[in-house]
Each structure stands twice: as structure tokens, then as C-alpha cells.
Amino acid sequence: MKAAGVILAVAAALALQTTLAWFVTRGTVAVDFVLVAVVYVALTTGPTAGLLAGTLGGLAQDALTSGGIMGIGGVAKTIVGFVTGIVGTQFIVVQSVPRFVVFFVATVVHQAVFIGLYVLLDARHFGTPYAGVAEQAVGNAVVGVVAFQMVELLPGAMQRRRAGKRRPQR
Amino acid sequence: MALLAFRQRSGYLFVAVMLGHLLLISTQVSTRTGVPVVEQFAFGLLSEVQRVVSGVMLGTRRTWDGYVALRRATQENEDLKRRLAATEIQMQEQRALADRARGFAELLDLKQRTMLSTTAAEIIGGAAVPGFRTVTIDKGSRDGLRTDMAVVAPAGIVGRVVMPSARSAKVQLLIDRNAAAAALVERTRAQGVVVGDGEDRLLMEYVSEVADVVVGDAIVSAGIDGIYPKGFVIGRVEAVEKNGPAYRKITIRPAVDFSALEDVLVVLTPTPAREPSGSE
Numbered sequence: 216m217k218a219a220g221v222i223l224a225v226a227a228a229l230a231l232q233t234t235l236a237w238f239v240t241r242g243t244v245a246v247d248f249v250l251v252a253v254v255y256v257a258l259t260t261g262p263t264a265g266l267l268a269g270t271l272g273g274l275a276q277d278a279l280t281s282g283g284i285m286g287i288g289g290v291a292k293t294i295v296g297f298v299t300g301i302v303g304t305q306f307i308v309v310q311s312v313p314r315f316v317v318f319f320v321a322t323v324v325h326q327a328v329f330i331g332l333y334v335l336l337d338a339r340h341f342g343t344p345y346a347g348v349a350e351q352a353v354g355n356a357v358v359g360v361v362a363f364q365m366v367e368l369l370p371g372a373m374q375r376r377r378a379g380k381r382r383p384q385r
Numbered sequence: 386m387a388l389l390a391f392r393q394r395s396g397y398l399f400v401a402v403m404l405g406h407l408l409l410i411s412t413q414v415s416t417r418t419g420v421p422v423v424e425q426f427a428f429g430l431l432s433e434v435q436r437v438v439s440g441v442m443l444g445t446r447r448t449w450d451g452y453v454a455l456r457r458a459t460q461e462n463e464d465l466k467r468r469l470a471a472t473e474i475q476m477q478e479q480r481a482l483a484d485r486a487r488g489f490a491e492l493l494d495l496k497q498r499t500m501l502s503t504t505a506a507e508i509i510g511g512a513a514v515p516g517f518r519t520v521t522i523d524k525g526s527r528d529g530l531r532t533d534m535a536v537v538a539p540a541g542i543v544g545r546v547v548m549p550s551a552r553s554a555k556v557q558l559l560i561d562r563n564a565a566a567a568a569l570v571e572r573t574r575a576q577g578v579v580v581g582d583g584e585d586r587l588l589m590e591y592v593s594e595v596a597d598v599v600v601g602d603a604i605v606s607a608g609i610d611g612i613y614p615k616g617f618v619i620g621r622v623e624a625v626e627k628n629g630p631a632y633r634k635i636t637i638r639p640a641v642d643f644s645a646l647e648d649v650l651v652v653l654t655p656t657p658a659r660e661p662s663g664s665e
Contacts, residue, residue, distance in 0.1 A: 230438045232511075233510040233511055233513050234435065234438045234442060245516075261395070263394070263395040266399050267398075267402075270402050276514050278427035278513075279432070279435070279512075279513035279555075280512065284410055285409055285427070286406045289409070290403065290406045290407070293402050294403075297399045339563055341562065341583075342583060347516065351515060
């Protein structure tokens with residue numbers, strides 16, 4: 216059941232990244248929805264699910280990326296998923312600010328591993344990526360925090376709405 | 386105790402997965418020629434997912450646009466757009482033909498250009514990773530697409546096919562940081578190499594310091610890289626700077642609006658690679 220949830224979350228994020236994000240924003244918004252999904256899964260379910268989500272999402276992204284090396288995205292997201300999962304089990308990350316920090320740092324670590332491996336293997340040039348990494352880290356953190364809020368607030372809101380409908384009319 | 390066992394298990398799994406990844410990477414790094422089979426297979430598989438998702442999205446959008454909203458007007462608009470795009474492509478071909486009429490050698494190319502065959506394709510997906518400027522199109526090797534075929538739009542050059550699967554293909558946009566094309570300044574025939582900057586501009590490198598290049602000059606494909614046909618518009622010069630003692634660094638605004646791409650043409654006629662000529 217947990218595995219199916221992980222696969223579903225990653226598939227939904229990938230679909231969002233490659234289709235909706237392209238058709239709506241034309242690739243101008245630097246948010247990695249798959250990374251957001253990996254960090255979300257890791258924080259909510261732990262290191263094992265986190266690393267599996269990272270492996271799955273990273274390899275899927277690598278396969279859909281031209282001129283890239285299959286496995287580099289997988290390595291970066293596996294590390295992020297595993298470490299974030301451990302962080303989620305060791306610390307209480309339930310407030311918006313700590314979650315923002317986790318998503319931000321996870322993106323920076325991911326980009327450091329991702330860009331670092333490409334540069335190490337001399338397979339791709341990234342210029343000066345600091346601004347781009349910071350932009351993506353903020354974007355991912357905002358999307359991640361909003362996703363958490365939505366998932367947590369939605370069931371309560373629906374319950375309140377149902378309770379309101381059941382209340383007898385005077 | 387159970388927690389420790391769980392930690393150990395996930396730790397072993399982490400090490401195993403990382404080793405798998407490193408093995409995967411190492412097999413590709415040692416392969417210098419062609420696309421790795423595993424990448425080709427995975428892309429083919431996952432592009433089908435993209436096709437289904439985008440098919441559902443496009444189907445819904447077309448149903449709304451074509452039947453619920455403006456049924457006839459949309460159809461007429463689409464027809465007019467297609468005709469306009471075809472006319473603009475013809476204009477570009479005519480412009481390129483005029484350039485080639487300068488010499489006898491160029492007349493030989495004229496014959497090839499008149500035989501330029503293309504196939505229309507629709508963009509069905511974007512890049513999976515932010516920073517990589519690629520798109521997926523709905524035509525593949527079944528439609529005759531091969532690696533390194535040029536992809537153009539009515540406004541100019543879009544990019545090249547980098548990985549065709551059976552029914553779809555991945556296209557590297559010219560603005561990708563790893564993309565490059567042989568180019569020349571249309572007015573003075575000064576040659577250089579246009580590369581992507583990973584954002585929304587292009588850079589023209591290896592242009593001689595003494596070359597006559599000014600802001601506003603049109604940059605066209607040189608046709609010597611074996612990918613892009615000669616004479617197709619790449620963009621216009623936006624800035625000219627010094628780049629060391631021998632070269633100039635030229636910033637180009639692309640002719641194609643990559644943020645609004647929907648339909649493209651893939652040039653099926655291969656462009657033979659040639660040595661750059663000194664006269665141009």
C-alpha cells in the first residue's frame with residue numbers, strides 16, 4: 216500500500232512536471248515537482264520510502280532528460296530522500312518554517328550532488344548556477360509547504376462542511 | 386531493537402541502491418558513442434506515459450475549444466495558422482535560396498534545398514528536469530525521424546532531435562546549455578558557433594575581433610555542422626562585446642519564441658557536414 220502511494224506520488228509529480236508545467240508555465244517556473252514529492256514522501260513515511268521515491272523519481276527524470284547521464288538524478292534524489300527521511304524521524308518537522316527549511320536545504324543538497332556529479336564527469340556545463348539553485352530552492356520550499364498545508368487542512372475542512380450540512384434547520 | 390533493525394535494513398537498502406546507481410552511471414560514462422540502450426528503452430517507455438497524459442489534456446482542451454466554445458471559428462483559426470506557418474516556412478526557404486544563388490557551388494546546394502522534406506510534429510511534453518531545455522514531440526522513428534535531424538518553426542531554428550523512440554522523440558532546444566550550431570552573420574557572412582546559455586538567449590562564439598558585426602544583424606545557420614540546413618534564421622544580434630584579444634562575444638535574441646512553441650517541423654532531409662569556407 217505504501218509502495219503504491221510512493222509510485223502514485225512520484226508519477227503524479229512527474230506528470231505535473233513534464234506536461235502541466237510545460238503547458239501552463241512553458242518551463243519558465245523553476246520548480247522540481249518530483250523533488251518536492253520525494254521530500255514530502257520522505258518526511259511523512261521515513262527513509263526507506265524516501266529513498267525508494269528518490270530512486271524512482273530520479274531515474275524517471277533521467278530517462279526523460281536529453282544529453283543527461285542516467286543515474287545522476289537518481290543518486291541525487293536517493294540521497295535527498297534517505298537523508299530527509301532520517302531527519303523526519305529524528306526531528307519534529309510539523310511547522311511551516313521548519314518544513315520550508317527542510318525543502319530549501321533538500322533542494323540545495325540535491326542540486327549540489329546533481330551539478331557536482333555532472334561537472335565531475337565533465338558531461339554538462341552549468342555556468343554560474345547559484346541564482347538558479349536559490350530560485351529553485353525557494354520555489355520548491357513554497358510548493359512543498361503549500362502541499363503540506365493543503366493535505367492537512369483539506370480533510371478537516373470537508374468534515375466541517377459535512378457536519379454543517381447535517382445540523383438540523385431551525 | 387526493532388527500530389535498530391529497521392534502520393539497518395533501510396541503510397543496507399540505501400547502500401544497495403547507491404551502488405546500483407553508480408554502476409548505471411559508470412556504464413554510460415564509458416560509452417562514448419550512441420545512446421545507451423537502457424536510456425533509450427526507458428525513454429521509449431516513459432514517453433508513452435507523457436503521450437497518454439498529454440493526450441488526455443490536449444483532448445480535453447480541444448473538445449472545449451473546438452466543440453463547446455467556438456466550434457467553427459477555432460477550426461478556421463487553426464487552418465489560417467497552418468497556412469500562415471507554411472507560408473512563412475516557404476519565405477524562409479526562398480530567402481535561403483536567394484543567398485545560395487551567389488556562386489556556382491551554392492547552385493548545387495539549391496537543388497538540395499528545393500528537395501527539403503519536412504514532417505510536422507506537435508509538442509507533447511517539456512523537460513523533466515528544470516535547467517535542461519528539451520521538449521518531447523509526437524513523431525518518432527516510425528515517422529522517419531533520426532538522431533541529429535533539424536527541428537524548425539516558422540520563425541526559425543528550434544533545435545535538433547537527440548533521441549527518437551518509436552512514436553515520439555526528444556528534441557534539444559537551441560537555447561539548451563549543451564546545444565550548438567554553426568552560424569554566420571547574414572550581412573557580412575562572418576562565421577561563428579551559436580551556443581545556448583540555458584536561459585532565453587544565445588551566444589555566438591569564435592567570431593573574429595575584426596569581423597563586422599553590429600546590433601540588429603540577422604544570424605542564420607551556416608549549414609556546415611551536418612545538422613541544420615543553411616540559411617535558416619537563428620536570431621538577431623542584441624549585444625556585441627570583446628571576448629579576449631582575438632574574439633568577440635555576441636549575444637543573440639532567438640527568432641523563435643521558445644515559451645510559445647506548440648507545433649514544429651522536423652527536417653527529414655539530412656544536411657551533409659562540410660568544411661567552413663574562407664570566402665564567407
